[in-house]
Amino acid sequence: MATLWLFIVIGSVIGFFWYSRKIAEAANEHAQRQAKQLQVQLLSVACKKVLPGILKSGRLGIKSQFLFEFSSDGESLYQGYLYLENEKLVQADIPPHRLG
Numbered sequence: 001m002a003t004l005w006l007f008i009v010i011g012s013v014i015g016f017f018w019y020s021r022k023i024a025e026a027a028n029e030h031a032q033r034q035a036k037q038l039q040v041q042l043l044s045v046a047c048k049k050v051l052p053g054i055l056k057s058g059r060l061g062i063k064s065q066f067l068f069e070f071s072s073d074g075e076s077l078y079q080g081y082l083y084l085e086n087e088k089l090v091q092a093d094i095p096p097h098r099l100g
Contacts, residue, residue, distance in 0.1 A: 020050055023064055026087035031068040034080070034092055039099075043069040043077070055085040062086055072097045 028045050035042035049065040066082040076098060083091040 019062065020047075020064075023050070023062060023084060023087055024066075027064070027066040027068075027082055027084055030082055030084070030089045030092075031066070034068070034082070034094065035070055038070070038072075038094065038097075040070040040072045040078075040097070041074070043071060045069075048081075056090065057085075070097075072099055 024045075024047060027047070031042055031045045045066055045068045047064065048067050049063075051063050052060065053063045055061040055063070062085075064084045066084065068080050068082060070078055070080065072078070078095050078097045080092065080094040082089060083093075
């Protein structure tokens with residue numbers, strides 16, 4: 001019985017890691033889309049938070065927050081935030097920035 005629980009825990013950890021990587025890839029695509037839309041250069045994307053929770057749809061899922069850095073003129077650095085529920089972008093906070 002203990003072996004079964006061990007396999008369940010290990011499988012859950014591996015599944016969570018795999019799905020969090022999938023979410024990170026989706027966040028990178030969302031950041032690239034935002035950069036293209038704003039006509040800025042995307043510099044980096046980093047994960048700030050990943051938490052299980054109840055989504056706006058009422059289902060259980062993963063809520064995450066990503067920080068992305070961009071430059072509009074090659075000299076300035078700006079930081080924006082992407083809020084995802086599973087792989088879906090629900091909010092993007094983009095600071096005021098200089099147009100290059």
